[in-house]
Each structure stands twice: as structure tokens, then as C-alpha cells.
Amino acid sequence: xxxxxxxxxxxxxxxxxxxxxxxxxxxxxxxxxxxxxxxxxxxxxxxxxxxxxxxxxxxxxxxxxxxxxxxxxxxxxxxxxxxxxxxxxxxxxxxxxxxxxxxxxxxxxxxxxxxxxxxxxxxxxxxxxxxxxxxxxxxxxxxxxxxxxxxxxxxxxxxxxxxxxxxxxxxxxxxxxxxxxxxxxxxxxxxxxxxxxxxxxxxxxxxxxxxxxxxxxxxxxxxxxxxxxxxxxxxxxxxxxxxxxxxxxxxxxxxxxxxxxxxxxxxxxxxxxxxxxxxxxxxxxxxxxxxxxxxxxxxxxxxxxxxxxxxxxxxxxxxxxxxxxxxxxxxxxxxxxxxxxxxxxxxxxxxxxxxxxxxxxxxxxxxxxxxxxxxxxxxxxxxxxxxxxxxxxxxxxxxxxxxxxxxxxxxxxxxxxxxxxxxxxxxxxxxxxxxxxxxxxxxxxxxxxxxxxxxxxxxxxxxxxxxxxxxxxxxxxxxxxxxxxxxxxxxxxxxxxxxxxxxxxxxxxxxxxxxxxxxxxxxxxxxxxxxxxxxxxxxxxxxxxxxxxxxxxxxxxxxxxxxxxxxxxxxxxxxxxxxxxxxxxxxxxxxxxxxxxxxxxxxxxxxxxxxxxxxxxxxxxxxxxxxxxxxxxxxxxxxxxxxxxxxxxxxxxxxxxxxxxxxxxxxxxxxxxxxxxxxxxxxxxxxxxxxxxxxxxxxxxxxxxxxxxxxxxxxxxxxxxxxxxxxxxxxxxxxxxxxxxxxxxxxxxxxxxxxxxxxxxxxxxxxxxxxxxxxxxxxxxxxxxxxxxxxxxxxxxxxxxxxxxx
Numbered sequence: 001x002x003x004x005x006x007x008x009x010x011x012x013x014x015x016x017x018x019x020x021x022x023x024x025x026x027x028x029x030x031x032x033x034x035x036x037x038x039x040x041x042x043x044x045x046x047x048x049x050x051x052x053x054x055x056x057x058x059x060x061x062x063x064x065x066x067x068x069x070x071x072x073x074x075x076x077x078x079x080x081x082x083x084x085x086x087x088x089x090x091x092x093x094x095x096x097x098x099x100x101x102x103x104x105x106x107x108x109x110x111x112x113x114x115x116x117x118x119x120x121x122x123x124x125x126x127x128x129x130x131x132x133x134x135x136x137x138x139x140x141x142x143x144x145x146x147x148x149x150x151x152x153x154x155x156x157x158x159x160x161x162x163x164x165x166x167x168x169x170x171x172x173x174x175x176x177x178x179x180x181x182x183x184x185x186x187x188x189x190x191x192x193x194x195x196x197x198x199x200x201x202x203x204x205x206x207x208x209x210x211x212x213x214x215x216x217x218x219x220x221x222x223x224x225x226x227x228x229x230x231x232x233x234x235x236x237x238x239x240x241x242x243x244x245x246x247x248x249x250x251x252x253x254x255x256x257x258x259x260x261x262x263x264x265x266x267x268x269x270x271x272x273x274x275x276x277x278x279x280x281x282x283x284x285x286x287x288x289x290x291x292x293x294x295x296x297x298x299x300x301x302x303x304x305x306x307x308x309x310x311x312x313x314x315x316x317x318x319x320x321x322x323x324x325x326x327x328x329x330x331x332x333x334x335x336x337x338x339x340x341x342x343x344x345x346x347x348x349x350x351x352x353x354x355x356x357x358x359x360x361x362x363x364x365x366x367x368x369x370x371x372x373x374x375x376x377x378x379x380x381x382x383x384x385x386x387x388x389x390x391x392x393x394x395x396x397x398x399x400x401x402x403x404x405x406x407x408x409x410x411x412x413x414x415x416x417x418x419x420x421x422x423x424x425x426x427x428x429x430x431x432x433x434x435x436x437x438x439x440x441x442x443x444x445x446x447x448x449x450x451x452x453x454x455x456x457x458x459x460x461x462x463x464x465x466x467x468x469x470x471x472x473x474x475x476x477x478x479x480x481x482x483x484x485x486x487x488x489x490x491x492x493x494x495x496x497x498x499x500x501x502x503x504x505x506x507x508x509x510x511x512x513x514x515x516x517x518x519x520x521x522x523x524x525x526x527x528x529x530x531x532x533x534x535x536x537x538x539x540x541x542x543x544x545x546x547x548x549x550x551x552x553x554x555x556x557x558x559x560x561x562x563x564x565x566x567x568x569x570x571x572x573x574x575x576x577x578x579x580x581x582x583x584x585x586x587x588x589x590x591x592x593x594x595x596x597x598x599x600x601x602x603x604x605x606x607x608x609x610x611x612x613x614x615x616x617x618x619x620x621x622x623x624x625x626x627x628x629x630x631x632x633x634x635x636x637x638x639x640x641x642x643x644x645x646x647x648x649x650x651x652x653x654x655x656x657x658x659x660x661x662x663x664x665x666x667x668x669x670x671x672x673x674x675x676x677x678x679x680x681x682x683x684x685x686x687x688x689x690x691x692x693x694x695x696x697x698x699x700x701x702x703x704x705x706x707x708x709x710x711x712x713x714x715x716x717x718x719x720x721x722x723x724x725x726x727x728x729x730x731x732x733x734x735x736x737x738x739x740x741x742x743x744x745x746x747x748x749x750x751x752x753x754x755x756x757x758x759x760x761x762x763x764x765x766x767x768x769x770x771x772x773x774x775x776x777x778x779x780x781x782x783x784x785x786x787x788x789x790x791x792x793x794x795x796x797x798x799x800x801x802x803x804x805x806x
Contacts, residue, residue: 107142153213161206
């Protein structure tokens, strides 16, 4: 009976199991509920076979404490990282994601840690590359587990693009990736031709994952609070980088890099970048700003949408509408400006504080200033003198006196007084400019009061309605915001530049210079580099591209051609074997406009020049203590300018270089005016630079030639002729000693040794003729040092005083 009952129970259990398996079978079959849920979650069929079976064991072992297990693994991962045990870091990272494969933040963070942190710990770039690839493999694995995670796709594309493309080892990384067939085979898809090395370029490969993320967003997946403009821009910006790197790699038409023919493939790449960037500008994307105007981008709230071209379209339309409004009565628009200018007389200081802007009205963007300036020139010829007198009457006498002192030399309290007054004056200028402006509303009011036909008045009302409709659009503000963030206009301008023959030639010459450098052909490298800079200059001289060399973004991306030039010069130049720069460079200093713009961005030298002129006048008046104090400030500022670009440390812009040498010479003379005189301290700013300029001054070569001539004559026993040649050498040397008074104290310099030898040669010539050395002999201190007799302080000759124009 017991056995029969047990058998019956088994039969019942089997029937129940069968009944339960039936629904499970139908739910898991194609078209079933489980299949539907799997598809909705983005789990591919193949993903199940890739999940680690140990994952279920871990979950069961923790008895539901999966959060605790994840925290322990995370802590363990950090401990392994502290010990630089990267193999265990990656193993623990995989355990983490086995427990929580849907937590995309883990995939992103650990992938970044492997690609960036782990790779940096190794010396060999090949080993670093392997760890970069491990990080990328980890991210790609995360994408396979999370097929509906656009931000994870973006993180993968970013790491492939940026880590490989802009790392210090980018040249090696890019080459290794193109040659990495194993990586290509691991991640090959029907859409990606892994057999084409060009598609294995990091910039194009990164676009593959960016495109995957974009498709998900288009299908409705969320990217959280991130703007679609920023999310969708990465793939397009990769095309710009790809086009740039084609030339950096020196790739030819076949992409092999063996034949540095830049034109065809680079042009195609730039055309593709231009086409996609313009399409990007025309496409509507959502911003990160809610449509309801609040700052809370909560789920379910729609964001504002616009295009990058919206701002340009609206701006042009508003300009056209406003021009149309002005055309209703052209004289009325100009008269409004004049009336408003005259009303500024009631605002204290308003007119006189606009004096400088009116003087430069032809270069000012504000149309109202041009109108007022033209009217003043015609109706009040002495307006500049009148406004200058009004300014002197309006500005406090204390501020007027302080403004006579260069801003660089003002003390803190003085600077506060001037800045406070200037701040108030700036506010008045702003209010004055606002009062001068005539917008569509003001012009409409004037048209209403004017005696014009009703038809034209209705036309004006219609135009104003259209203007205000555009001006209040949120899309306009959002469009302008993202145009600025993404440098939209600059990218279009960049394409125009890079598609020119001059840019193509400049890139090719630069590549040839790099090749020559690696072959240790330093003369060839320098020649190619100079030719590349000249090619850029030829582009800058064209009317359509005159502005590009002073564009801040262009300077940031291209100034490295100047900054790397000293590296070539250092390799090329031996000890005193010629000038710092080759003759062809000195004949025409290329990239001067860009260098000057960069220097002005960092620290305008004009303030230092004004202060130098002020200190010079103090010196000429005999105010040596004040001159010394102010010159110390000047040379410190000029030293900062000199360090702003490495190129400037060798030989900066000619006018800046000369001012640096002049300021330092005057400072040396002030030190010699002390009682007792002192030498220039070793750490004084500009001292090393001035000594370098001295060592390579072309006058030294002329002195050396005259001295050699004298020695040759002396060997032929032509003593009197030798004396004349050596005196000629000293006459050439005289202005050099005036220009570089530091030379009297610089026994460590080769130039000092040469001058010392010249003094000894001249003394020997006089001895052979039984003549005595004159008391006013220019090089007496050098002879005294040769005799190991320290010179007296007054043996340091002072430079003759020069006027400000000297």
C-alpha cells in the first residue's frame, strides 16, 4: 500500500512537471513571451552562451547577498590596483560584471581603468598597447551584454578614438592597431570589413561604435541628461581627426605610407568631414534644456530641439528684415543716432568716455559709432580736441596722474584706485552704447511719429512682428550655445583651409621634415620645416585666409609647428657653428603673425614696453634707484613673455627680442650705479636668454674675422697693419659691449674668452712696438683679469645714454 502510494505521487509529480514545462517551452519558443522580453532587453541569443556559468554559482553562494558580493569584489579590485597587480584587476573586473552584467557604469569605469591607468604602468609601448586593447576588449564585451546601452557604445568609441589617437605614443598605437589582425578578427561583423587596414584606423573604427550608439538613440534609447548635440558630434569630429592624421601619417594614395602623396586621399577625407558636418548642422537634435523652461530634466519632460544652423538662418533673416525696416525711411535711422548722441551730453562723461572708440570707429563692429563719427567729422571738425578736454575735466586729477604711470609699474593701492575708476567708466560706456543703439522697436516708434503713408506704416508693423517672433525663439539661444560649444563655424573654416594646395604642401613638407629627423638628417629636417612654415604663410597672405593665423582655435591646433622647431635646431646646431637660426629663416621669419598672436594671448608685451620707456626716462634723469626697481619689474614680465613659447627662448620676435636685450642692459647699468656697484645675480630673469643672444650675435663673427686678419698680419711681421686690424675689431666690438654690458661679468661665456684673447693680442702688438697700453683702452678690464688682478668697479664701462629713439 505504501509502495503504491509512493508510485502514485511520482506519477502526479511527473504530470505536474510536464504541465509546467509546456508553458515554459511555448514561452521560450520564437514568438514566445521570454523571447519577446529578451529582445526588449537587448539580449542576443549568443549572449547566453557567453555568460560565465560560475555567475549562477556566485549568486547562489551569496544567498541573495549579491550587493555585498559586488562591494567585496570592488574593494578587492581596488586593492589589486594599489599593488599594480593588473592581471588580477582585470580578472576581478570580469567577476564584477558577471555578477552585475547590466550595470553599465562598471563596464565604463573598469574599461577606462585598464586602457588608461594599467597601460601607463609599463615602459614598452607594445605592452602598453596590449593593455589598451584589453580595456577596449572589456568595453566591447560590455556592449555585447548590453545591446541597448548607447552611452556604453560611446565610451567604447571614445577609448578607441582618443586613447589610441592622442596618447603620447599615438604614432605607434595607430600603426599597431592597423596591423592588429587578431583584434579585427575578434570583433569582425558583416558590416565591418576587418581586412581593410584603413577601416582599422582608430578614428574610423571609433566611428563604428559611435554609430551603434546613435542608432540606439534614434530608436528611442535614453542618454540621460546628456545633450544629443554632444552625443552625435563625436562621430563627425572623428572625421576631422582622421583627415588630419592621414597627412600626419604621410599616407599615399594606397594608404601604405610609403609614398607621401597627400592630395587625393586627404582631400576625400576632408570632403567627407565637410559633408557630414554640414548635414549635422542641418539636423534637429534635442538640447539638455527642458521645453517647459525649468532646469529639471525629469523623465517624461521633452527637451528643446533646434539645429546648429538655426542661429545663422535667424541672424541673416533678422538682418534682412531690419535692413528692410530701415529702407522705409533711411535718413530717419541715421538721424535717430545723431539725436541720441546729442542727448548723451546730459549723461556726465558719456560722450568723452567714447572718444577712443569713436577714433577707431572704422575698425569697430558697431554701426552707430560709424554714423556718429561721420556726422562729427562733417559738423564738428575739432570734436576730438573737445572730447579730450571734456575727459580731462571729468577724470579725477589723482587718476590722471596715475594714468601717466604705466599700468605695470603701479603699486597695489594705486592700481586699485585706477581699476575702481576704470570700472565705473566702463559701466558708463556700456550705458552710453546702449543709449546710442537703435533697435527695431525704437525705429518703429520714430516711423509712427513721422509723416509717412499708412501703407508703409503697416509694412513696418509687419516687419517688426516677424523680427520679434525670431528674436524670442528659444531655439535661437540654444543654437548659439551649441555652435560655440562645438566650434561649429571654426570647423567649417578649417575644411576651407585644409583643402587648399598650400595646406596640403605644408603638411607634406612637415612630414618630410619628420622623416629626415628620424634619419638624423638634421639639416634636411630644418629646411623642410622652414619650407612648411613658409607654405602656411603663403596661405595666410591670401585675402580669404588673412584672419586664420590669428584665430585662437587655429593657433591652439597649429602652434606646435613653431614649438617643435627648436628641437630640430638643437640637434642641428653645434657649439658656435653659426647663428641660432639658418640664414633662410632670418631672411623671412615665417609664422610671425601666428607667433605674435600667441604671445599677445599669453601676455601682451606692450605693457612691458611702456614701462621700459618710463624707466629709461627715469635713468636719463638720474633717478637710478627708481629706474632699477621698475626695470626689475619689466624684465620679470618680459621673462614671462619669453617663456610663453619655447621658440621665444631661442630668438623671439625681433622687436620683442631687442626690447628684452635693451631692458636687461639698462638694468645692468643701474646695478653698476649702486654704491658700491654689484654684479647681476645668477638667477636674474632674462640673464640666460641675453647671454645666449650675445653668444650668437652676428657682430661677434665680424670681430672674429677682423681679429683673424690682425693675427695673420702679425705672423707676417706686419705689426702696424696688425694693430690697425685689431683696432678695427675693437671698433666693431664697441656697440656690442654697449648692447650687452653683462659681458663684463660673464667669464664663463665663449664670447668673453674671445674678447679676452682680442685684448691680449692687442697688448702683444703694442709690446712688440714698445708702446704702452692707453689709460682709456676699451678692453682694460679683460687684461686685468688675465693678469689675475680683480678690476675695480669703475672698470666696468657704462653705456652712453640714449634717447628714447636711440
